[in-house]
Amino acid sequence: MPSLGRLHLITDTRPGRDPLAVVRAALPVARAELVVQVRVTDDATDREAYDLARRVVALCARHGATCLVNDRLHVALAVGAEGGHVGADDLPVGAARAVLGSAAVLGATARDPGTAAEAVAAGASYLGVGPYRPTTTKDGLPAAIGVAGVRAVAVSVSVPVIAIGGVTAEDVPALRAAGAYGVAVVGALSEAADPARATAELLKALTC
Numbered sequence: 001m002p003s004l005g006r007l008h009l010i011t012d013t014r015p016g017r018d019p020l021a022v023v024r025a026a027l028p029v030a031r032a033e034l035v036v037q038v039r040v041t042d043d044a045t046d047r048e049a050y051d052l053a054r055r056v057v058a059l060c061a062r063h064g065a066t067c068l069v070n071d072r073l074h075v076a077l078a079v080g081a082e083g084g085h086v087g088a089d090d091l092p093v094g095a096a097r098a099v100l101g102s103a104a105v106l107g108a109t110a111r112d113p114g115t116a117a118e119a120v121a122a123g124a125s126y127l128g129v130g131p132y133r134p135t136t137t138k139d140g141l142p143a144a145i146g147v148a149g150v151r152a153v154a155v156s157v158s159v160p161v162i163a164i165g166g167v168t169a170e171d172v173p174a175l176r177a178a179g180a181y182g183v184a185v186v187g188a189l190s191e192a193a194d195p196a197r198a199t200a201e202l203l204k205a206l207t208c
């Protein structure tokens, strides 16, 4: 299994965004520390997801970065992505592992230690833990879990914890101190005036 990057960039599904432009800006800066998770809206077609993921896989390969596909594991397999990410509404973690195979990177969403333990036992190779803060990027999330919620999961598992939800570079020291291995962001890069510079700031905070 490839070693996991610490900075996870999730593609922005909101209208008017250009996810590939953000990926292109972040890749040369973060290289192998970057994991790009291709996430599309629920109403996007599989063909749309495939076309985006295929392009991201090609870009990541040039820079030694990792591409994962959110939810749609058949798309991950079809484009040759390194793996995928699943949550409560997706395939169960054990089924996702069976689909992707033992060598794949498989992320699972966990908001508490109990769910985290189940996900790891079922084959998750990392956990997405949040929402750390309230965020406007995604609707329908439960209340923010804060540093304490991230720490509660991080101390309970042996796989990397990736904190998600409203994360900025300023949050990274506290999240690392709480045991997070890395962070996943949408807005911190997609909304940045200079996504390459924002990538460098996040990376510095994650690796210093």
Ligand SMILES: Cc1ncc(COP(=O)(O)OP(=O)(O)O)c(N)n1
Residues within 6 Å of the ligand: 008, 010, 037, 039, 070, 071, 085, 086, 087, 088, 089, 090, 107, 108, 109, 127, 128, 129, 162, 164, 184
């Ligand atoms: C790194 C990371 N953590 C959590 C999530 C959320 O996944 P999920 O709960 O399945 O929700 P959707 O992203 O599918 O809407 C994630 N994608 N990545």
Ligand SMILES: Cc1nc(C(=O)O)sc1CCOP(=O)(O)O
Residues within 6 Å of the ligand: 010, 109, 129, 130, 131, 132, 134, 135, 136, 137, 138, 141, 164, 165, 166, 167, 184, 185, 186, 187, 188
């Ligand atoms: C896709 C996603 N999942 C979350 C969860 O907590 O499950 S938070 C989130 C969006 C993260 O975007 P931003 O960095 O802009 O807050």
Ligand SMILES: [Mg+2]
Residues within 6 Å of the ligand: 070, 071, 085, 086, 087, 088, 089, 090
């Ligand atoms: Mg999901």
